[in-house]
Amino acid sequence: MNHDFFDFNRYRETLTTFFVTYGARFLVAMLLLFIGLWVINRIVKFINREMITHNVDPSLRPFLRNVLNVALKILLIIAVISQLGMEMTSVFAVLGSAGLAIGLALQGSLANFAGGVLILALKPFRVGDYIEAQGVSGTVNLINILNTVIKTPENKTIYIPNGPLASSTIVNYDVESNRRADIRILIHYGNDVALAKNLIRQLIAQDNRILPEPAPQVVSENTDMGVNIYTRVWAAKGNVGGITNDFHDWIRSAFEKNGITIAYRDPNASR
Structure with missing residues (x-):
């Protein structure tokens, strides 16, 4: 039997170096991830309080809060990947390819996102308005990134995708006093x-x-x-x-x- 088939002593230094180097990077990356998530949560809550203090439109607050939350988490993930020692050029290439594939798979969601932006920019209605659209009517309870939440007089909750909603006929009963x-x-x-x-x-x-x-x-x-x-x-x-x-x-x-x-x-x- 050949005892030199695997000589642990020969690879011990290499293995030790590997675990010390990448193990430390992994621990730092995990620490960065947990601290980053905590900081992002604090930032989002702070920004939300500031928007309330400065009377930012209630229709706009949830949308901006969600966009900020997603953007900061994407930046955090990139920072964590960088800490692990991966080449950022390769990471961006992979993200670009993945983004294209995800974009093609989620065309409806992207249309809803664009519809949400249009609704918040053009303001055909605001939170609290009573509207009729897409065959339903009720009070606007929340405008999210991808959908608008309607409360009917019967206390039913209806989620309307923002894409079709932004391009449909909307009757707003509360625009005029x-x-x-x-x-x-x-x-x-x-x-x-x-x-x-x-x-x-x-x-x-x-x-x-x-x-x-x-x-x-x-x-x-x-x-x-x-x-x-x-x-x-x-x-x-x-x-x-x-x-x-x-x-x-x-x-x-x-x-x-x-x-x-x-x-x-x-x-x-x-x-």
Whole structure:
């Protein structure tokens, strides 16, 4: 048997040098990683507090916080790899190739990221606005890097990808401070239309939520099914939903008391 097949003593110095050199680098790299993550966490929290202190748009804060967090962690990973002794030219080449492959695989995510940037830049809505888009409606709760979180009146949470959202039609109910409430009531032919209108005008005069300007409108239109009576009043946006719901009930009650028969009651109360 050849005892020189593996002579530990011959390689001991080489192995010792290897473990001392690279073992030390590995420990330093791990230490750098843990300290770096702790520092990044502190920096992100500090920046978030500063944004709150300086009243940075709540829609923008989560986005900037996430971008900063990702950017700092990428820099930390590069620093850790460099500490391990790898050639940075090779590292950047690998990162470039990996980035291209990841970019091709995540085209949808990149489109959502670009959509998030557009939403924050153009500001079609902000956190707290009530919007309608992509077939859903609700209050904007959060704008993330890749999606926007909507809370519906039923307390459902909906995540809408930013890419399709940025390129779709968006109805923002909260841009203007005042909005118009539209109420439609259908009554049968043979009813006193003038009386019906006067009853509605009396209800309008008694409600101090309704703004005097633009002036309220009560108009009628003949249809195959009966006479449509449209009531259009302006109010602060927060009162529109209440006015719409209240007036449906009040008009119906007033009509019943005065012998006016309703053919149809519009169930769609505007927000």
